[in-house]
Amino acid sequence: MTASPTPTASWTAPQRWTVAATVLGSSMAFIDGSIVNVALNAIQQSFAAGVAGSQWVVNAYTLMLAALILTGGALGDVYGRRLVFGVGVGIFALASVACGLAPSLQILTGARVLQGIGGALLIPGSLAMIGAVFDDAGRGRAVGLWSAATSATNLLGPVLGGVLVQQLSWRWAFFINVPLALGVLWCLRGVPETRSSGANRPDLLGSVLATLGLGLLTYALIQAGESRAAGLLASPAVLGSAGALLLAGFFAWERFSPAPMLPLALFRRRAFSGTNLLTLLLYAALGALTFFLPLNLIGVQGYTPAEAGAALVPLALLLTLLSRVAGSLAGRLGARLPLTAGPLICAVAFALFARPGLGGSYWTTYFPAILVLGLGLSVTVAPLVSAVLGSVADGWHGTASGVNNAVSRTGGLLAVAALGLIMLGSFRGELETRLQSRALPPALVGTMMAQADRLAQVQPPATLPAAQTRALRQDVQQAFIGGFRRVSWWCAALSVLAGVVGFFSFSGSGKQQEEQA
Structure with missing residues (x-):
């Protein structure tokens, strides 16, 4: 009706x-x-x-x-x-x-x-x-x-x-x-x-294969970080392999299914496959950054939850104010320029997130990075949506939008798990180095390292003198900042790759000329 x-x-x-x-x-x-x-x-x-x-x-x-x-x-x-x-x-x-x-x-x-x-x-x-x-x-x-x-x-x-x-x-x-x-x-x-x-x-078998495959792969990445100290690498490897096989089965089923949930034929179009690869990379970086940033602001920098929430408002404000302008410019200039420049601007923002240390004013530490990230996303998001829809025939707009939405969620899902593994490894290594440099009793080092999977919430024993407790808490905070910096640089690298994909997926000038082959 x-x-x-x-x-x-x-x-x-x-x-x-x-x-x-x-x-x-x-x-x-x-x-x-x-x-x-x-x-x-x-x-x-x-x-x-x-x-x-x-x-x-x-x-x-x-x-x-x-x-x-x-x-x-x-x-x-x-x-x-x-x-x-x-x-x-x-x-x-x-x-x-x-x-x-x-x-x-x-x-x-x-x-x-x-x-x-x-x-x-x-x-x-x-x-x-x-x-x-x-x-x-x-x-x-x-x-x-x-x-x-x-x-x-x-x-x-x-x-x-x-x-x-x-x-x-x-x-x-x-x-x-x-x-x-x-x-x-x-x-x-x-x-x-x-x-x-x-x-x-609905393609129920495809849904089951995708859910199990992504779930096992994500679980394996997270479990690898949890199991490293116990040496249980085999279990994550087996789970990850099973997840990869299920995802391979998913793509095989989609290839031959009479009514696939993911029409693989669409990916033969350079613009459609390019925009989705760009989406996967950029939203992977964004998903990982927005997962760890509140943990940094609240657990390390001492922001209240309300202050941490307000810290992200400039990003959303820029997206609201500039997206329409960026979409109009992309319609006149073509998709290549914004889908190259936007992710590269985001890469600069992710690099800026790696700059702050412990303490300092919001306006000189995280505000510049959030402002630049808002600008980069504003340049990217509306042209990206238009490019996704413009890369397919009219009758496929709903499917193309749905696929792109699923790809963006997948990017965030895998990045939070994979970069979480990097964050945890970096935190453990730096915290152990800092604790050992203080010539602490091995039992005290072991007590704190046993909590390392809690990241910034690692607590020194309550029986220690106040001055030593403050020093050890600062070691924990500095170790978190070291891990956060590493994650930020990985996010910058993913965003640079997204910009490279944007450059090679579209024609160089005029209105976007996506390949329809």
Whole structure:
């Protein structure tokens, strides 16, 4: 069922309810992502968790989104977009309650898996429902309102998360989703059901293979960092190999499936494969940086959660203000310039994150890096979206957008695990060197090194004199900064590679001329 054409200035009641439901639903999902990163330090303290536990709080959600978001869109096309969207909102809300009440890190991680399933059902439905109930004349205005609302969410999410964590508890970072979900379900009463008569049934086998493959590969990377001290390298190697084989099976199935969730034929187009490789590299860097930055600001630099959330506002503000301008320029100049320059500007920003040491004013340490990163992303994001859509025929726009969304989630998922391994190795090595240089008793060194997987939350024994405790705490903080610098340089390298991909994926001048072969 599709609404009949209406003047752009006057929306029908179903159209108004659709915009309200999709804006609230998308805001709920986007707020959750930004709030959880700010809450990670408090979650880690609450459960005395190591870095692996913190990684799974993020990755359990991201894994399900990366593996199932295409399936979620297909389910909406077949069984009804409003129905699947509503089911996703309900699962997301119930999982949020479970996250907020979780008595252990294991239960929190399991609830985050359910949240990811809910997100994979609701996120693809937002723009699909808008596209189904608006005609061409009204669709642009509706999408513009949706985009403005989600941009405002990106601005307010980290600040709201910081305030909730600081004034109440990290658990409210999840409870906040419940009133939003109730508002979405109320609005859905006025949304017409729509579906696609020619849609293919969801590729369930492909979903299972992708989920298991990515899950095992991610687990192997995280487990390698946890197991290094015990010498259990074989287990991560076996798990990683199994994950790689399952992913190979996934691509083989997609190659021969009559209705694949990931049409591999699209990747024969240079522009489509290039934009997705660029997305994988850039969002890998961004995902790793935004995972470790709040841990640095709160756990090492002494920011409050609210201050850490507010520190990221300039980035979101620049994205909101400049993305439209960058998109317009890319339309005139072509995709190559912004998709080369944007990632390279981001690489400069990631390098700037490696500059600050311990202490110092926000305005002279992290603000310049955040400002440059906001500029780089502003130059990149809108042209990247346009390039993805422009690299395929009109009938494939929804699939192309979904694939690119899944690729961006996959990049963040793998980078948090892989660069977490680098962070942990660097932290352990530098902390041990610093402790041994103080000629401490071996038992004291062993006590502190046994906590090394907690990163900045490693605590000296409570019986030590205050002056020695402060000195050892500073060793822990400096070791974290050393690891953070290494991660930042890796992020810069990934971003440089993304810029190189952008340069070679498009023609040199004029409007983008993606290859359609």
